[in-house]
Amino acid sequence: MSGLAISDxxxxxxxxxxxxxRANAPVVLLGLALALMVGGQVYGFQHAPDRMMGHLQKIxxxxxxxxxxxxxxxxWVLWDSVxxxxxxxxxxxxxxxxxxxxxAVMTALTLVLGSIWGRPTWGVWWTWDARLTSTxxxxxxxxGYLALRALTDDPERRARWSAAVGILGxxxxxxxxxxxxxxxxxxxxxxxxxxxxxxxxxxxxxNAAAFVVLLVxxxxxxxxxxxxxxxxxxxxxxRLLGGRAGAQRAGGVRAx
Amino acid sequence: MPRVDEWPYVIASYxxxxxxxxxxxxxxxxxxxxxxxxxxxxGDFR
Numbered sequence: 001m002s003g004l005a006i007s008d009x010x011x012x013x014x015x016x017x018x019x020x021x022r023a024n025a026p027v028v029l030l031g032l033a034l035a036l037m038v039g040g041q042v043y044g045f046q047h048a049p050d051r052m053m054g055h056l057q058k059i060x061x062x063x064x065x066x067x068x069x070x071x072x073x074x075x076w077v078l079w080d081s082v083x084x085x086x087x088x089x090x091x092x093x094x095x096x097x098x099x100x101x102x103x104a105v106m107t108a109l110t111l112v113l114g115s116i117w118g119r120p121t122w123g124v125w126w127t128w129d130a131r132l133t134s135t136x137x138x139x140x141x142x143x144g145y146l147a148l149r150a151l152t153d154d155p156e157r158r159a160r161w162s163a164a165v166g167i168l169g170x171x172x173x174x175x176x177x178x179x180x181x182x183x184x185x186x187x188x189x190x191x192x193x194x195x196x197x198x199x200x201x202x203x204x205x206x207n208a209a210a211f212v213v214l215l216v217x218x219x220x221x222x223x224x225x226x227x228x229x230x231x232x233x234x235x236x237x238x239r240l241l242g243g244r245a246g247a248q249r250a251g252g253v254r255a256x
Numbered sequence: 257m258p259r260v261d262e263w264p265y266v267i268a269s270y271x272x273x274x275x276x277x278x279x280x281x282x283x284x285x286x287x288x289x290x291x292x293x294x295x296x297x298x299g300d301f302r
Contacts, residue, residue, distance in 0.1 A: 030281070041270070055262040062273045105280050109273060116269050120260040214277070221284045228291035235295070 026224065029217030033210050040206030047199045056120060061203055063113040065211035066106050067135075071173050073103025073215055074142070078170035081163035093159040094230070096166050098222035100145050102215055107139040122186055130183035131176065138172035145169055 041061060050057035080096035083089045114132065115125045126132065145165045152158045180189045196204060 049262075053262075055266050058266050059269045062269055066273070105276070109276050112272060113269050116265050116272070120262060120265050218281065218284060221281075221288050225284065225287040225291045228288070228295040232291060232294040 026217045026220040029213055029220065033214035033217055036206055036210035036213060040203055040210050043206060044200075044203035047203070050200075053121065056117060057200065059113060059117045060200070061207045063110060063117055064204060065208040066113060067110040068208050069211040069215045070103045070106035070110055070138075071177070072212055073099045073106060073219070074138070074170045074173050076219070077103065077142075077145075077166040081166035081170070084159050084163040085167075088156075088159075090155070090159070091227075093155075093163070094226045095219070095223050097146075097149060097162065098219045098226060100142050100162075100166060100169070101222055102218045104139060104142040104146065105218075106211070106215065107135065107142065111135060111139060118186075127186055129187055130179040130185045131187035134172065134176045134179045138169065138176055141165065141169040141172060 044058055044061040049055045076099040077096045080089075080092040080099065083092035084096065111132070114135075118127070118132075119125050145162055148165055149158055149162050152161070177190070179185065180187050
């Protein structure tokens with residue numbers, strides 16, 4: 001039995017499979033994300049090309065929201081990792097792992113989309129620029145986080161180790177964000193929605209909202225699946241142990 | 257410098273985004289349904 005505690009907050013965030021409303025929540029979130037993505041992308045494609053970048057500007061509607069969603073995911077990992085170390089919450093551990101996985105997917109997407117944008121803009125698919133390199137490091141830290149979880153079967157040790165790596169990994173977020181200010185880079189400096197032309201601003205916000213809602217929906221599905229898998233494993237273990245104990249009681253297990 | 261054809265890069269970005277999200281969503285959905293089935297039918301999996 002793991003030493004991780006099931007707290008009151010765990011009970012409030014019980015497995016999504018417990019009720020129809022909980023089970024339907026990810027479907028509602030994913031449906032909303034899909035609608036926002038389609039709407040945001042159609043809106044974004046209707047505007048004139050940018051004076052400097054031409055139609056390449058449209059890549060912003062997927063590249064930037066994917067990066068922001070990754071930042072949100074790793075902030076989530078940080079929060080839940082602190083809860084793991086502080087309250088030994090099993091729910092926080094499972095949720096941090098779910099957020100780390102979805103965040104890693106979003107970071108991979110950000111890197112590849114940035115590469116596709118960089119080729120016609122900078123003339124190269126990749127360069128060891130501060131923003132690109134720090135993002136790649138952040139991605140590798142979270143790949144390591146996921147690999148680390150597979151290294152041990154002890155749930156408590158796995159939770160503590162991965163919480164420590166999760167906190168370290170999340171500390172990369174401000175480094176990635178401010179890398180364009182702290183070092184000389186090819187990547188454009190930090191820009192806010194105010195720097196954008198209003199015709200691009202709405203499209204960016206709608207797409208950013210879509211990616212964040214998508215992130216929450218995907219984390220809920222990932223967490224729900226992990227929770228159900230854990231419960232199924234525990235039930236199976238209890239059934240096997242119960243069956244063996246019952247067999248021993250009935251003299252069904254012979255000494256070899 | 258001659259301007260590159262921008263559309264292939266834009267289209268590749270969107271196709272890739274949708275393909276990655278659809279593939280990952282499908283993978284998660286399969287994990288969910290498999291775990292749900294196993295949780296409801298103990299002893300019936302693996």
